[in-house]
Amino acid sequence: MKYSLSVNGANRTVDVAPDTPLLWVLRDNLELTGTKFGCGIGQCGACTVHLNGVPTRACMTPVSTVGRMKVTTIEGLAPAAGKLHPLQQAWTELDVAQCGYCQPGQLMTAAALLRDNPKPTDEDIDGALAGNICRCGTYTRIRQGIKRAAELTAGGKEAAR
Amino acid sequence: MSATTAPRAVNRRDFLKLTGLAGGGFALAFQIRSARGGAAPAGGEFRPNAFIRIASSGAVTIVSKQPEMGQGVKTSLPMIIAEQLEVPWSSVTIEQGDFDEKLYGGQSAGGSRSTPNNYDQFHLLGATVRTMLVEAAARTWKVPAAECRAVEGTVVHSSGKKLGYGALAATAATLEVPAKEAVRLKEPKDFKLLGKRIAQVDTPRIVTGQPLFGLDLRVPGMLNAVYEKCPAFGGKVVSANLDFIKTLPGVKDAFILEGNGKVKELNPGVAIIADSTWAALSARRQLKVTWDEGKVASESWDTFVAEARAKAAGPGQRTLRRDGDVAQALAGAAKKVSAEYVYPFISHANLEPQNTTAHFRDGRLEVWSPTQVPANGVAMVTRVLNIPADKITLHLTRAGGGFGRRIGADYLVEAAAIAQRVPAPVKLTWSREDDLRHDQYRPGGLHFLQGGLDAQGRVTAWKNHFFTFGEGGQPGSGGSLSPDEFPGRWIPNFLAEQTMFDTGWPMGPWRAPGSCVFSWVFHSFIDELAHAAGRDPLEFRLELLGTRDEMPAGSGGGGKGKQGGGYSVARMRNILKFTAEKAGWGKRKFARGSGAGIAFHFSHQGYFAQVAEVTVSKDGQLKVDRFVTGGDVGRQIVNLSGAENQVEGSVVDGLGTLLTQELNIERGRVVQGNFHDYPLIRITESPAKIETHFLSTDHPTTGIGEPAIPPVAPAVCNAIFAATGKRVRQMPLSRVDLRWS
Numbered sequence: 001m002k003y004s005l006s007v008n009g010a011n012r013t014v015d016v017a018p019d020t021p022l023l024w025v026l027r028d029n030l031e032l033t034g035t036k037f038g039c040g041i042g043q044c045g046a047c048t049v050h051l052n053g054v055p056t057r058a059c060m061t062p063v064s065t066v067g068r069m070k071v072t073t074i075e076g077l078a079p080a081a082g083k084l085h086p087l088q089q090a091w092t093e094l095d096v097a098q099c100g101y102c103q104p105g106q107l108m109t110a111a112a113l114l115r116d117n118p119k120p121t122d123e124d125i126d127g128a129l130a131g132n133i134c135r136c137g138t139y140t141r142i143r144q145g146i147k148r149a150a151e152l153t154a155g156g157k158e159a160a161r
Numbered sequence: 162m163s164a165t166t167a168p169r170a171v172n173r174r175d176f177l178k179l180t181g182l183a184g185g186g187f188a189l190a191f192q193i194r195s196a197r198g199g200a201a202p203a204g205g206e207f208r209p210n211a212f213i214r215i216a217s218s219g220a221v222t223i224v225s226k227q228p229e230m231g232q233g234v235k236t237s238l239p240m241i242i243a244e245q246l247e248v249p250w251s252s253v254t255i256e257q258g259d260f261d262e263k264l265y266g267g268q269s270a271g272g273s274r275s276t277p278n279n280y281d282q283f284h285l286l287g288a289t290v291r292t293m294l295v296e297a298a299a300r301t302w303k304v305p306a307a308e309c310r311a312v313e314g315t316v317v318h319s320s321g322k323k324l325g326y327g328a329l330a331a332t333a334a335t336l337e338v339p340a341k342e343a344v345r346l347k348e349p350k351d352f353k354l355l356g357k358r359i360a361q362v363d364t365p366r367i368v369t370g371q372p373l374f375g376l377d378l379r380v381p382g383m384l385n386a387v388y389e390k391c392p393a394f395g396g397k398v399v400s401a402n403l404d405f406i407k408t409l410p411g412v413k414d415a416f417i418l419e420g421n422g423k424v425k426e427l428n429p430g431v432a433i434i435a436d437s438t439w440a441a442l443s444a445r446r447q448l449k450v451t452w453d454e455g456k457v458a459s460e461s462w463d464t465f466v467a468e469a470r471a472k473a474a475g476p477g478q479r480t481l482r483r484d485g486d487v488a489q490a491l492a493g494a495a496k497k498v499s500a501e502y503v504y505p506f507i508s509h510a511n512l513e514p515q516n517t518t519a520h521f522r523d524g525r526l527e528v529w530s531p532t533q534v535p536a537n538g539v540a541m542v543t544r545v546l547n548i549p550a551d552k553i554t555l556h557l558t559r560a561g562g563g564f565g566r567r568i569g570a571d572y573l574v575e576a577a578a579i580a581q582r583v584p585a586p587v588k589l590t591w592s593r594e595d596d597l598r599h600d601q602y603r604p605g606g607l608h609f610l611q612g613g614l615d616a617q618g619r620v621t622a623w624k625n626h627f628f629t630f631g632e633g634g635q636p637g638s639g640g641s642l643s644p645d646e647f648p649g650r651w652i653p654n655f656l657a658e659q660t661m662f663d664t665g666w667p668m669g670p671w672r673a674p675g676s677c678v679f680s681w682v683f684h685s686f687i688d689e690l691a692h693a694a695g696r697d698p699l700e701f702r703l704e705l706l707g708t709r710d711e712m713p714a715g716s717g718g719g720g721k722g723k724q725g726g727g728y729s730v731a732r733m734r735n736i737l738k739f740t741a742e743k744a745g746w747g748k749r750k751f752a753r754g755s756g757a758g759i760a761f762h763f764s765h766q767g768y769f770a771q772v773a774e775v776t777v778s779k780d781g782q783l784k785v786d787r788f789v790t791g792g793d794v795g796r797q798i799v800n801l802s803g804a805e806n807q808v809e810g811s812v813v814d815g816l817g818t819l820l821t822q823e824l825n826i827e828r829g830r831v832v833q834g835n836f837h838d839y840p841l842i843r844i845t846e847s848p849a850k851i852e853t854h855f856l857s858t859d860h861p862t863t864g865i866g867e868p869a870i871p872p873v874a875p876a877v878c879n880a881i882f883a884a885t886g887k888r889v890r891q892m893p894l895s896r897v898d899l900r901w902s
Contacts, residue, residue, distance in 0.1 A: 135511065
């Protein structure tokens with residue numbers, strides 16, 4: 001089946017089986033490998049993308065259900081070429097990642113949180129990010145990174161440390 | 162900083178001798194572009210060795226030879242070279258080297274050894290090249306090298322004139338490599354980079370989702386493979402509905418591999434090759450295999466546990482260590498404590514499932530793999546598939562977590578075996594279920610402990626009957642208890658006995674093998690003894706460590722183990738006191754339901770102590786409020802951000818393992834399949850506050866990927882006891898009722 005998708009602002013057409021999870025369409029057909037495969041059952045959050053702005057598990061989303069919803073992946077998180085999203089900037093400043101495999105999913109979930117809640121508390125952060133596993137255990141820095149991104153968004157330019 | 166001695170000619174044998182690098186091609190590589198080594202490279206590039214390239218533009222490239230799996234060596238080890246080379250970090254590009262131990266020396270990343278194995282050599286490497294650049298400037302200006310010094314990618318003469326490294330590259334490329342004696346290392350007081358917080362070099366790619374990991378790899382014309390193995394370890398394929406599978410959409414081929422009869426090498430199974438990952442995964446759901454499960458299918462964890470309990474009071478199969486007379490000391494003890502501790506098998510659960518891409522053509526194999534020990538993969542492919550090592554090219558991809566799992570090369574040899582049958586490059590992707598059910602596990606174990614105290618509350622006797630799991634007659638990795646494991650050597654009447662269940666279950670190194678559980682058992686039991694003695698847990702431990710500064714290796718017992726070796730009691734005492742002070746041990750009063758616990762451990766050359774502060778609600782919910790770590794890994798923290806990140810991750814990993822991780826093995830197979838029944842720690846359970854402190858001591862710099870893990874679980878469990886009076890003797894905590902009233 002042919003599907004016309006809106007991915008990171010561009011129209012992309014793929015010819016795949018209707019039950020193909022969006023995850024594998026992104027990774028295999030569109031060569032957008034930033035969205036990660038971790039569990040395949042929506043438990044780990046490594047495959048988190050935005051559908052019309054809502055954090056969604058791409059591994060559990062058949063391509064046939066996407067329709068004209070706008071798909072945003074980690075490759076499309078930055079506001080423009082050569083620029084970084086405040087979260088990406090904060091993640092760099094604070095060296096959040098260890099292996100880095102889960103971080104695209106963490107960032108996509110965090111981006112939706114910050115959009116809806118510009119000054120999240122630790123509790124807000126834990127609540128929003130509870131679906132994203134980091135096997136390396138960078139949770140402390142994820143909390144710090146989100147808070148730093150909130151500062152950057154609010155115009156704070158001072159160094160985090 | 163200045164270079165005062167001119168490089169002089171030195172022959173290769175002298176160089177090897179001088180630098181202590183004999184035996185590898187490391188030094189040969191060092192000479193590759195020397196004056197006698199051949200023509201200067203095109204474009205005036207200076208390539209003094211396999212690790213450093215300086216372009217005429219001044220751009221510096223450093224090759225990182227070690228596998229990167231999140232431990233940060235792709236950043237930290239090149240920092241050492243850059244420091245000594247005296248170049249601004251911002252001007253450096255890091256490249257991942259392929260597997261080539263003749264060129265680079267050892268490329269194994271395990272046992273927290275990347276830093277200690279390379280630290281001194283990388284200092285020398287950078288300093289040697291810097292010395293050559295200074296000499297190149299001196300020759301250009303016809304001045305003594307002593308009047309020149311290197312400053313941030315330039316060489317400056319005392320008169321003030323200066324030249325960039327790029328401008329000096331062509332001249333430097335004509336010079337002999339100087340002898341070690343002619344190279345002056347930068348002093349730690351002059352370090353600009355080491356000890357600073359530097360973000361990982363792959364960060365820009367990680368945060369923007371660029372291809373980086375094994376699973377992200379794409380080779381033109383590549384097909385995708387999945388591989389179904391027998392749920393019971395080592396089971397063989399009798400038959401499979403291959404003809405039907407081959408008719409399914411996107412499927413290019415399906416075939417059976419026999420395996421080589423070794424559960425940690427090439428397992429028997431059914432390969433499905435398809436034009437996309439999803440086509441392969443979909444077809445696999447319709448795969449029907451008849452298995453010959455073999456004898457392993459009779460082995461279950463519960464049966465072994467019951468057998469251990471039945472045999473606990475009897476003698477062990479082996480005596481690991483015997484000092485004094487435990488029976489007599491226990492009989493005469495003023496107080497006795499006995500306890501059973503049990504912990505399950507667990508998985509590494511790297512978030513990036515195992516995978517490898519392989520291309521076999523014309524008798525040659527090209528492989529892209531997230532591996533910790535590439536040499537293991539090449540050796541296994543050579544042994545199992547008869548492909549000579551010189552016909553194998555192995556590219557190292559970033560690995561989505563290591564934790565010891567990727568020391569094994571089963572998934573790599575599996576991909577290579579599949580590639581031998583496929584006329585195209587092929588990427589093998591394991592499902593999460595494959596990963597959990599075909600791991601090489603951290604073995605479970607049981608310890609039946611008895612301790613005796615004298616009237617003054619000192620430990621006089623310690624007896625342990627340890628039940629472990631083995632494969633092929635030897636305990637699995639992490640299932641081997643060293644006779645020197647603390648508190649062996651410290652207690653006058655000490656008996657450690659072992660009984661081993663030989664199984665067909667695959668076991669492998671799991672982050673701080675052995676230590677990651679022995680520390681929990683022993684520091685929990687030490688806490689029990691402290692409580693029985695009515696003593697403060699810190700004071701009790703300091704008294705147990707005693708007043709001597711060094712504990713020599715192997716002063717008893719018959720076995721050998723990882724911890725066998727000198728143990729600096731002084732370093733441990735110091736880090737314990739340091740950590741207690743940082744945590745404010747004993748200075749706070751906790752309300753009932755809250756409390757602090759302490760533990761320490763020496764492993765992987767690192768001395769670590771930790772204090773946990775927890776709150777347990779009346780309905781048994783645990784919250785770690787604060788976790789303080791003190792670590793002594795020698796003189797120099799290389800990358801402070803990376804080091805802190807490793808410790809923070811270790812705290813979360815140690816806690817996560819304690820909280821929920823457990824594999825049930827029934828009839829030779831793992832019951833759990835995915836993160837819904839094998840839950841990993843989430844942000845909601847992560848400590849509210851993690852504090853990390855390093856104590857610099859005058860000892861060699863050592864690694865930090867593992868030694869912070871072992872004291873985490875006992876510190877938390879000892880805090881739980883302080884908070885609730887409940888002693889945790891079973892992992893995971895999800896099986897323990899922590900309710901109190």
